[in-house]
Amino acid sequence: SGSTGRPKGVAVSHRALANLVDGLALRHPGLTPEDRFLALTTLTFDTSLAELLVPLAVGASVHIGGGTLGLSGRDVDAYLTRHGITALQATPSRYRALLDSGWQGQGRPRLYSCGEAFPPDLAEPLAKRGQSVWNMYGPTETTVYSSVEEIHAETTRVTVGRPLSNTTLRVLDREGALVPVGCVGELCIGGDGVAEGYWNLPDLTAERFGPDPYDPGSRMFRTGDHARVLPDGRVEVLGRIDRQLKLRGYRIEPGEIEQVLLDAPGIAAAVVAVREDRLVAWTVPADRATPATPERLRERLRLRLPSYMIPDVLVTLDELPLTPAGKTDLLALTVPADEPADTAAPDAAATPHDLEELVARLFREVLALPEVGPDDDFFDLGGDSLRAMRLAGRIQAALGTDFDVELLFDYSTVRELAAGIARITAVEN
Numbered sequence: 001s002g003s004t005g006r007p008k009g010v011a012v013s014h015r016a017l018a019n020l021v022d023g024l025a026l027r028h029p030g031l032t033p034e035d036r037f038l039a040l041t042t043l044t045f046d047t048s049l050a051e052l053l054v055p056l057a058v059g060a061s062v063h064i065g066g067g068t069l070g071l072s073g074r075d076v077d078a079y080l081t082r083h084g085i086t087a088l089q090a091t092p093s094r095y096r097a098l099l100d101s102g103w104q105g106q107g108r109p110r111l112y113s114c115g116e117a118f119p120p121d122l123a124e125p126l127a128k129r130g131q132s133v134w135n136m137y138g139p140t141e142t143t144v145y146s147s148v149e150e151i152h153a154e155t156t157r158v159t160v161g162r163p164l165s166n167t168t169l170r171v172l173d174r175e176g177a178l179v180p181v182g183c184v185g186e187l188c189i190g191g192d193g194v195a196e197g198y199w200n201l202p203d204l205t206a207e208r209f210g211p212d213p214y215d216p217g218s219r220m221f222r223t224g225d226h227a228r229v230l231p232d233g234r235v236e237v238l239g240r241i242d243r244q245l246k247l248r249g250y251r252i253e254p255g256e257i258e259q260v261l262l263d264a265p266g267i268a269a270a271v272v273a274v275r276e277d278r279l280v281a282w283t284v285p286a287d288r289a290t291p292a293t294p295e296r297l298r299e300r301l302r303l304r305l306p307s308y309m310i311p312d313v314l315v316t317l318d319e320l321p322l323t324p325a326g327k328t329d330l331l332a333l334t335v336p337a338d339e340p341a342d343t344a345a346p347d348a349a350a351t352p353h354d355l356e357e358l359v360a361r362l363f364r365e366v367l368a369l370p371e372v373g374p375d376d377d378f379f380d381l382g383g384d385s386l387r388a389m390r391l392a393g394r395i396q397a398a399l400g401t402d403f404d405v406e407l408l409f410d411y412s413t414v415r416e417l418a419a420g421i422a423r424i425t426a427v428e429n
Contacts, residue, residue, distance in 0.1 A: 009199030016143040017049065019192040023165035024050060025057040028148060029110070029134050031087065033059035038079065038088040038109070040070040045249050046140045047114045051089045070094065071389050071405045073103025080106045089136075091115040092122055093248045093277050097389040101405075105129020112136055115249040117237070118151065118158045119277075127153035135160065137237065141208065141221045142167075143193040147235065159234040160227075167191035168215065169235050171227050176213055179228070186241060187227035188212075190220035245274055248386060250308045257281060257311065260304050266292050269320050271328055272311065275335050281311040282333050284319055291316050295370055298382070310382050312367075355418035358398055363414060366391045374415040378408060395421075 025031055037055040039062050041048040055062050063083055069075055070090070076098060079085065089112035090098070105111075111130035113122075118135040126133045137160035138146035147169060149161025163169045171185040172178060179185040190212040197205030212220040226238040245252045254272035261270035261283055269284040285291035294314040301310050313335055321332035356374055363372040367381050378391070392405040399421070411420040 008201060008204070010140050011196040011199050012140075012143050013196055016193050016195060017053070019166050020050065020143045020145060020164070021053050021057045023167075024054045024145065027165050029112075029132070029150075031055055031058050031060050035060035035086045036063060036084055037061070038063045038065055038076075038083075038085045040065040040088060040090055040094070045115070046144050047089065047136075047249075050114075050136075050144050051112075055087075068385075068406050068409060070098075071101075071385055072392070073098040073101035074402075077102075077104050077106040080109060085109050086131075087112065089114055091249050092117070092119055093386055095122060095126060096277055097386045099125055100393050101389050102393075103129070110134070113151070114145070116246045120156050120158055123151050123155040123158070124153045127151065137161070138189075138193075139221070139223055141195050141223075142189045142191075143195060146189050146191075146193055149234065157236070159230065159236040161234055163189075163191070164193070167193055168212075168220075169227075169229075170214065170220075171229050171235070178214075181229050181231055184226055184228050184238060187223045187225045187235065187237060188220045189223060190215055190218055194219045194221050245279075247274055247277070247279055248308060248384070252279070252309055257301070257305065257309055260301055261297065264292060264297060264300050266290065267297075271320060271330065271333060273330055273333060275313075275333075278312040278335075279309070280313045280315065280333075280335055282315045282317055282320065284317050288318060293370065298369070302382070307382055307384065355422055356414055359395070359418045359421070360414045362391055362394045362398065366394065372414060375413050378412045378417075383412075399425075401425075 031037070031054060035055060035058070037051055037060060039048065039051040041051055052062055063085060065079070069079060085107060087110040092113055093116060095111070095113065105128070108129065108131045111126055111133045113126070113134065114136040123133070133151040135149040135151050135158060136145045137148070138144055145164060146167050147160045147163045149159050151158065168190040170178060170188050170190065172188050173185045194209065197209050208222050209219060212218040224241050224244065226241055228236055228238065230236055243254050245254060257272045258270045261267050261281060266286050267283050268286040270281060272279065272281045274280070283292070283297070297314055298310060315335060321329040360372045360374065363376070363378060363381070364370070366387050367378075367383060369381060372381065378388070383391070388405055388408050391408065392403050396403040407420055407424070408417060411417040
C-alpha cells in the first residue's frame with residue numbers, strides 16, 4: 001500500500017485471505033469448476049491474489065496472461081476464443097485501453113473491474129462485451145476487496161455496492177458516530193478481512209486501525225474515503241478525504257507531486273488532478289514572461305518521483321481558478337483540447353525520414369512532450385504499458401495497417417521503431 005517510491009507493507013493474515021477467497025469463490029459474484037479465468041494483473045498488485053487463488057479454490061483453471069498479452073485488444077480476443085475464457089479482471093484504465101485497441105469481448109466473459117473508481121461511461125461498452133460486469137472495491141488494508149456492485153449498461157450512478165461476506169461498511173463522522181443515510185462521512189471497514197496493520201509502522205497502524213465500536217472484539221480500518229450510504233443500503237464512495245487518487249492501479253497523492261513542482265524555481269502555484277484517465281498538473285509561473293517549460297518540469301519530477309506519478313499533461317495558467325470560498329476550484333480546471341492529429345497514412349514511397357517524423361510526432365502526442373529526438377526511448381520518456389497501447393492504436397490508424405505492440409518493446413526509440421516498421425512494411429509488400 002502506498003503512493004510513493006517507498007510503499008507500506010501490509011500484514012495480511014491467512015484468515016483474512018481465506019475470507020476473501022471464500023466470499024468471492026462461493027458466494028458473490030461466485031465461480032464454478034467450469035470457469036477459466038484469464039489473469040492479467042502483475043504479481044506486485046494485490047488484486048492478483050483474487051484472480052490467482054479464487055478460481056483454484058473452486059476447481060476452476062487460471063490462465064496466466066504472460067508477456068504482452070494484455071496490451072492488445074485483438075490479441076486478448078484471440079486468446080479468449082482459443083482458450084474459452086469465461087472471466088477476466090482489469091482496471092478501468094486497462095479496459096479503456098483494450099477498447100481503444102479494438103477489443104470486442106469475444107465469448108462475452110464475466111468482467112471484473114478493480115483498482116480505480118469505475119467511470120460511468122465504461123458501463124455500456126463493457127456490458128456489451130461481458131456476460132456481466134462487476135465493480136470491485138477495497139483497499140489493501142482490508143485484504144484486496146471489501147464490497148462488490150454489479151454494473152449494467154444503463155448504470156449512471158456507480159457505487160461500491162454492498163459488503164462481501166463477514167465484512168461491514170460503516171460511514172462515520174469525526175467523533176466515530178454513524179452518520180444518517182445520505183450524509184457524508186468517512187468509510188470505515190470492519191470484519192474478517194481487516195489486516196493486522198502496517199509492517200513495522202506502529203504509529204500509522206494505531207492511527208488507521210483500531211477497535212470496532214459497533215462490534216466488540218473486532219477491528220476496523222479507516223479508509224480515508226468520503227462516502228455515504230444510500231437509501232437502498234449501497235455505499236457510494238465520493239473520493240479521498242486527503243485527495244489521494246488511484247490511477248492505473250497506483251495510489252497517488254496529488255500533494256506530493258504539487259510539492260515537487262512548487263520546489264521548482266519559478267513556480268508560484270501548482271495543482272494536480274486526474275482528467276479522462278490522465279494525470280494533469282496545472283502550474284502558475286512566478287514570472288509570466290519566462291514560464292518553465294514542460295520538459296524542464298518533467299525532468300525535475302523524474303528525479304524525485306516514480307514514473308507513474310509523472311503527469312501526462314502539464315498546463316500553464318496565469319492564475320488558478322478559485323471558488324467563492326477562496327479555495328482552488330478543481331472542477332474549473334480544464335485541459336486544452338488536443339490538436340487534431342493528421343492520421344493520413346504515408347504513401348507507399350514514404351522515406352525512413354517520413355516514418356521517423358511520424359513516430360516522433362506520435363511519441364510527443366501520447367507522452368504529452370514538446371520535443372522528442374530520434375534516439376529517445378519511449379519507456380525512458382515515461383511510457384508504460386497503457387501508453388504503449390495508446391501509441392500502437394495511433395500508429396495503426398496512421399499507417400492504415402495492423403501494428404503489433406510487441407514491436408515497441410523490441411524497438412523502443414524513434415529511430416529503431418521507424419526502421420522496424422519500414423522493414424516489416426517492405427516484407428509485407
